[in-house]
Amino acid sequence: xxxxxxxxxxxxxxxxxxxxxxxxxxxxxxxxxxxxxxxxxxxxxxxxxxxxxxxxxxxxxxxxxxxxxxxxxxxxxxxxxxxxxxxxxxxxxxxxxxxxxxxxxxxxxxxxxxxxxxxxxxxxxxxxxxxxxxxxxxxxxxxxxxxxxxxxxxxxxxxxxxxxxxxxxxxxxxxxxxxxxxxxxxxxxxxxxxxxxxxxxxxxxxxxxxxxxxxxxxxxxxxxxxxxxxxxxxxxxxxxxxxxxxxxxxxxxxxxxxxxxxxxxxxxxxxxxxxxxxxxxxxxxxxxxxxxxxxxxxxxxxxxxxxxxxxxxxxxxxxxxxxxxxxxxxxxxxxxxxxxxxxx
Numbered sequence: 001x002x003x004x005x006x007x008x009x010x011x012x013x014x015x016x017x018x019x020x021x022x023x024x025x026x027x028x029x030x031x032x033x034x035x036x037x038x039x040x041x042x043x044x045x046x047x048x049x050x051x052x053x054x055x056x057x058x059x060x061x062x063x064x065x066x067x068x069x070x071x072x073x074x075x076x077x078x079x080x081x082x083x084x085x086x087x088x089x090x091x092x093x094x095x096x097x098x099x100x101x102x103x104x105x106x107x108x109x110x111x112x113x114x115x116x117x118x119x120x121x122x123x124x125x126x127x128x129x130x131x132x133x134x135x136x137x138x139x140x141x142x143x144x145x146x147x148x149x150x151x152x153x154x155x156x157x158x159x160x161x162x163x164x165x166x167x168x169x170x171x172x173x174x175x176x177x178x179x180x181x182x183x184x185x186x187x188x189x190x191x192x193x194x195x196x197x198x199x200x201x202x203x204x205x206x207x208x209x210x211x212x213x214x215x216x217x218x219x220x221x222x223x224x225x226x227x228x229x230x231x232x233x234x235x236x237x238x239x240x241x242x243x244x245x246x247x248x249x250x251x252x253x254x255x256x257x258x259x260x261x262x263x264x265x266x267x268x269x270x271x272x273x274x275x276x277x278x279x280x281x282x283x284x285x286x287x288x289x290x291x292x293x294x295x296x297x298x299x300x301x302x303x304x305x306x307x308x309x310x311x312x313x314x315x316x317x318x319x320x321x322x323x324x325x326x327x328x329x330x331x332x333x334x335x336x337x338x339x340x341x342x343x344x
Contacts (some may be wrong), residue, residue, distance in 0.1 A: 026078040026292060027056050027293055028056045028057065028058060028059050028292075028293075029045075029055075029058035029059065029082050029083065029292055029293075029294055029295055029298050030058070030059045030061070030081045030082055030083075031045075031058060031059070031060045031061065031081060031082065031083040031084065031085060031282075032061045032062075032063045032067070032068040032071045032072060032081045032083075032084050032085070033061075033062075033063060033064070033065055033067075033068025033069070033072070033083075033084035033085030033086055033282075034062075034064065034065040034068060034084075034085040034086050034087040034173075034174050034175075034280070035062045035064060035087075035169075035173065035175075035223040035224065035225060035243075036085075036087040036114055036174065036175055036225070036242075036243035036245070036280065037085035037086065037087055037111070037114075037280050037281075037282065038060065038062040038085060039245060039315055039316070040085075040111065040112070040245075040280075040312050040315060040317055041060055041083075041085050041282065041302075042060050043305070043311065043312060043315050044298065044301050044302045044305055044312070045057065045058040045060055045298070047301055047305065047311065048294070048297065048298050048301045051301070052294060052297055055293055055294035055297070056293075056294075058294075058298065061081075062223055062224075063172075063223065064169070064170065064172040064173045064174070064223045065084075065085070065086045065087050065088060065172070065173060065174025065175075065177065066171070066172040066173065066174070066177075067172045068081075068084040068085060068086065069084060069086070069090065069091075069094045069097075070097075071084065072084035072098070072103070072283060072285065073094055073097045073098035073101055073103055074101055075101045075102055075103065076101075076102050076103055076285065076287045076288070080103075080285070081285075082284065082285050082288040082292050082295055083282055083283065083284050083285065083295075083298075084282070084283050085280075085281075085282055086174055086280070086281045086282070086283060087114065087173070087174030087175055087177075087178060087243065087278065087280055087281075088174040088177050088178055088181070088278065088279075088281075089108075089279065089281060089343065090106075090108065090281070090283060090343060091343060091344070092340065092343040092344055095338075095340040095343050096340075099340075103285060103287070104286075104287070104337075105285070105286025105287055105337040106283055106284070106285065106286065106337055106338050107283065107284040107285075107286055107299075107331065107332075107335050107336065107337055107338065108281060108283055108331075108338045109281060109282050109283075109284065109299070109302070109303075109328050109331060109332055110279050110280065110281050110320055110324055110328055111280050111281060111282055111302060111306050111312075111317070111320075111328075112279075112280050112306050112312065112317040112318055112319055112320055113269055113270060113272075113277060113278070113279055113280065113317075113318040113319070113320055114243050114244050114245060114269070114277075114278060114279075114280050114316075114317070114318065115243070115244035115247075115264045115268075115269035115274055115276045115277050115278070115318070116175055116178045116179060116182060116183070116241065116242075116243065116244075116276035116277075116278055117241075117242060117243065117244045117246075117247045117256050117257075117264040117276055118134070118239055118240070118241060118256070118257040118259060118264075118276070119228075119232065119239065119240045119241075119242060119247050119254045119255065119256055119257060120232065120236070120238070120239050120240070120254065120255060120257055121232045121233060121235075121236035121238075121253065121254055121255075122252075122253060122254060122255050123236045124232070124236045124237060124238075124239075124255075125160045125162055125237055127152070127159070127160070127239065127257045127258075128257065128258045128261075129159075129257060129258070129259055130156075130187070130190070130259065130260050131183050131184075131186045131187035131190065131259055131260060131275050132187040132188075132190040132191075133152075133155050133156050133159065133187070134183050134184065134187050134259070135183070135184050135185075135186075135187025135188050135190075135209070136149060136155045136156075136187070137149055137152065137155045137164045137166070137217070138164075138166060138184065138212050138213055138217070138218050139184065139188065139208070139209070139211065139212065139213060140211040140212060140213045140214065141207075141208055141211065142188075142208075143188075143191055143193070143194060143208070144204075144208045147213050147215070149164060149217075150163060150164065150217075151163055151164060152164060162237040163217075163237065164217040165217060165219065165235065165237070165238040165239070166217065166218050166219065166238065166239045166240070166241060167219050167221045167228045167231050167232070167238060167239070167240045167241070168218060168219070168220065168221060168228070168240065168241035168242075169220070169221065169222075169223065169225075169241065169242075170220045170221075170222065170223070171220075172223070173223060175225075175241065175242065175243060178276065178278045179212075179241055180209075180210045180212070182275055182276050182277075182278060183259070183275055183276060184209060184210060184212070185209045185210065186275065188205075188208065188209035189209070194208065194209060221240075225242040225243055225246040226246065228240040228241070228242050228246075229242070229246060229250045229253060229254055232253070232254055233253055239257060240254070243316075244264055244269055244276075244316065244318070245315065245316025245317065246316075247264060248266075248316045249316060259274065259275045259276065260275055262274045262275070264276065266318055269318050270318045270319070279320070280317075282302065284299055284335070286335060286337050289335055296335070299332050299335070300332065300333070302332070303328065303329050303332035303333070306319060306320070306325065306328075307319060307325060
């Protein structure tokens with residue numbers, strides 16, 4: 001399944017949803033977005049193609065959540081994607097951008113749960129961390145002070161004296177957003193002074209708690225989690241930040257790092273006891289549903305695959321709770337657009 005940007009219809013061809021003029025439209029579904037959700041959407045695309053011989057194979061591109069949102073929200077028409085994958089929820093600012101560009105009807109579907117997992121090589125130092133340890137190691141200015149930690153022992157005397165090297169996603173990635181939201185900020189707020197700062201100066205709190213160091217200890221590794229797995233094999237004292245599904249697929253070479261005494265497993269992520277547990281989403285462009293051949297059927301295929309006994313769980317997806325799946329199935333069937341009121 002190619003990740004390259006492919007456009008088979010001329011950009012001047014209008015979709016029926018945004019023009020009264022007739023004419024041909026793009027014949028393939030096009031999806032962009034999260035590298036974490038990419039394997040699941042690709043699996044759905046494979047099944048969709050097998051079951052629907054009358055439709056062409058969807059084009060699935062891995063761009064990262066942030067870049068996917070930009071592409072998705074850029075407009076309505078054959079030159080814009082129909083669907084974007086996201087390893088975090090859409091931001092209010094992204095929703096507003098969509099609206100401003102004429103993308104008025106957006107269907108939000110939570111497809112399952114994933115864990116942002118800290119991992120190491122199986123022959124690594126057997127780390128066990130807290131969210132505060134991770135924050136102190138990766139923050140540009142931990143607690144508002146200059147970053148001086150070079151080894152994990154500098155962060156916590158009980159940790160090994162190995163260099164702080166963490167391979168992780170770039171700023172365009174939803175996984176990077178989740179690292180900040182689920183691990184860095186809670187680790188920062190473990191300091192009562194930082195937690196109090198949020199009430200008195202929210203902007204300063206965000207700067208101190210969210211900004212990741214840029215001196216080489218945190219190494220951006222693109223939108224390819226498999227590349228991080230490979231880097232850990234050649235550098236076993238380093239850590240990696242990636243989606244749980246990649247940990248599950250590569251247990252012959254990597255293992256999870258416990259945080260706050262909880263290891264990343266199917267159970268601890270499904271019950272959100274692991275600090276890195278997060279929901280995953282797809283966003284569908286309502287204006288394209290009746291214009292792009294097979295888009296309705298593709299959404300229906302996704303909704304039939306995210307159950308606990310569905311084929312996506314065999315790919316590493318963690319099923320959402322029963323009530324959430326029921327709500328999402330109803331939303332997928334009706335293609336109910338979101339209002340944006342619940343976003344932040």
